[in-house]
Amino acid sequence: MKLRILLADDHEVVRRGLCTLLQSHEGWEVCGEAKDGREAVDKARQLKPDVVVLDVGMPNLNGLAATRQLVQQDRRCKVIVLTITDSDQVIREALDAGARGFVLKSDAARDLVSAVEALQHDRMFFTPRVNDLVLAGFLEKGHGGSSNAVPNLPKLTPREREVIQLLAEGKSSKEVACVLNLSTKTAETHRSNIMRKLGFHSIRDLVVYAVKNNIIQVQVPEHPVTQSNDSAA
């Protein structure tokens, strides 16, 4: 029986590339595609894939929050997180959310097949940097090292993190309510609770928080005409 893989990335060109890469492997099939985390969670529920490959920086529901929901939905769900950065914070959050694989997008052509193979055989796959971090945490604390994950985020419920992402993406309380299938009043209550818990007084503060904590990812404008060595993602 073929290994069934669900792919989630907000860029069609990346999904195409990943699909080409994975379909070329005998015995694997891409059973579905999603363009954001919310769609990935829905499709995983319907399609029951063996492996889910999730981009971190997606609109509506980012890959880390989606990983958390996928694992909550089905403890056996095997998730590989694809990311443009292997910062400590993203690594810790991915591990904390339950990801079993972690691959840098820039290395996807080299590492993704190995990562899927590892998960297929019930192993985990991490980049050398993730391995170092996990080992350091293990040596320091005598366990996997993820209990210290993200000092700011545990104050918030998973639903509040979803609301933060949507607000930081510019959605109004009414639009948040619509996306999450809540009443506008409930969305407004979530918004007030978040602002109170984090001690914020403006949406600007919330956006800065969302960027700093990788809840949303933003492109940093550059001026490449005057440079020849920029290597931003």
Added chain:
Amino acid sequence: MAVRILIVDDHSVVRSGLKSLLRERAEWEVIAEAEDGLEAVDKAGTLNPDVVVLDVSMPRMNGLAACRLIRQSSPDCEVLIVTQHDSAQMMREALACGARGYVVKANLARDLFAAVEAVSQHRGFVAATRETAGATSEVP
């Protein structure tokens, strides 16, 4: 006659995705790939493609610097910038460097075919950015 295309992006997965999309048109042929601006300038000079599909943010030499050099050395070769930068300023810079078209990666599924078709016929193609928020359009 087939439109000969050079794809340039530092991410292999993106090059593969672009190739897969472009292959849907029988009259287009992806003749080569490059993973940075320097390699793009080199391959454009050697292979003389009709269209270079060029990313902006790349190591060694970025896409805009490469665009300028390609247009200087091969004026018949048209450049389509394909970037994640949804920015009117970046678009203006790209056009000033000699690019004939500008497409944002997030809108590739919508814009890629029309853009390649336009630039291969030496017509301009400028996709709407968040800031311009207008309709995608071809320009002379």
